[in-house]
Amino acid sequence: MEAFWSISNNSCIMTTISDIAEKLGVAPSTVSRALAGSKEVSERTRQRVKALAEQMNYTPNLWARNLARSKTDTIGCVILQFSNTFFIPVIEAVEDIADTHGYSVITSQSRRSIELEKKIVHRLQMMQVAGLIITPTLEDISHLLAMKETGMPVIMVGRTHPQFDCISIDNYKGGQLVANYLLKHGFREIGVVISGERSNEPEKYRLKGLQETLKDNGLTLADEWIMVVGNNDPEGGMLAAQMWLKLKNKPRAVFCSNDQLAIGLMQGIQASGRQVPEDIAVIGFDDIPLLDHMAVPLSTVAYPKYEMGKIAMQKIIRKLDSFDNENEVEHFLLKPHLMARASA
Incomplete structure (x- = not known):
């Protein structure tokens, strides 16, 4: 059963869809479909459910919903270093495209350590993320191949490898x-x-x-x-x-x-x-x-760093929506240009 959180008077009260259904006099399954925007529920009922949710400031408990689905609406993003500002526009693009399609993004840094990279990837698997965008160290890819073999989309950014979809520059x-x-x-x-x-x-x-x-x-x-x-x-x-x-x-x-x-x-x-x-x-x-x-x-x-993140997230979504053949590998090579300034 999907749960919702209602916050009032500095306390958290967990309310189930059954509670909402009881208030409206409908079945819990009707509330669940209405909240998901299903066309199987009449427009009038969808509006009643939506109005009550807004009135009571309900927010979906995504963790509980994801357990029921055995997948999440979260994309994992692993970069080399937060201190490297190269990654700022890449992450911004990933988050922008993800948000447009109803996904959230969790970002971690490997600090250029293969050991830490493996730990992060393992944790993301345990969290059942829907896909992974990563700038890998490339010292070892066994953990990425194992993730890919489960059917999870794995996209490399800024690095290339023949067995993965890659977005890089020339x-x-x-x-x-x-x-x-x-x-x-x-x-x-x-x-x-x-x-x-x-x-x-x-x-x-x-x-x-x-x-x-x-x-x-x-x-x-x-x-x-x-x-x-x-x-x-x-x-x-x-x-x-x-x-x-x-x-x-x-x-x-x-x-x-x-x-x-x-x-x-x-x-x-x-x-x-x-x-x-x-x-x-x-x-x-x-x-x-x-x-x-x-x-x-x-x-x-x-080079177009925002475009790199944008293409990576779009590629993840295409694979999740089954528009792309999961066995096909694509490499995107973006063109650089020189910015002449005073130092040279």
Whole structure:
């Protein structure tokens, strides 16, 4: 039996559909169908039920309803880090589309830990979420394959894998854009700052796009100009600044695999008394919020992050509504573009 909560005088009184039915003099099943908007119930009865629910401030107890259905109206969303503002528009899009279709979203962060990711996914399974949108670490996908095999839609965002529906960007193209832009503006001594994390798939393609474009133009990326810092945070960029300052032959332009690294690099360079872009040009990747409001606005590679979340949630809904063949896998590759600002 579906339950409702009525809150009054700072106390919670649990009321069943049977109680509502008794007040209206109808069967509990009639109330249940009326609240669900079923056409099997007359318009007059639906309005009577709705009016009483509104009058008494009733709210459906979704947990109880979901137990009866053996599924929920909740979508799980797992991202890498709440501190990474890249995910803000992605989550906003997921929530916007979910709300339009009557779903709610529960969001968690894995903190780039495969162990934590597995725990979160297991908890979401126990909660019987209807589907999962995830930016995985990709260190292990056995838990995601197990979830998919139960029939639950699993969509990857920002990562790709041949066995899953994926919404990502053309990271290789992004690296090409950076190389071509720097070459066009006369830079020949180009370095990079990367995390070096084994599971960071986008970073690998960004670096590959840059390296191969430089090679096509007769240039190579010197080993000492590849600054590996071990993380994706501003602290890593600060470390890269120290590495750059110690170099005897310094690259005149540096591409950072994400904006957080670029911000830290610029802070470290400026703290040393050097200037951006006079002493070093810097380009990031992601176009996170407020970059154009920095003291030296950061040049970066941008892409439609809101669109990524929108496509992911729409794909989940299509699968839940059985419009898509659950055995078919689709990969959406969105195009990046370069945002030229003062830092380069």
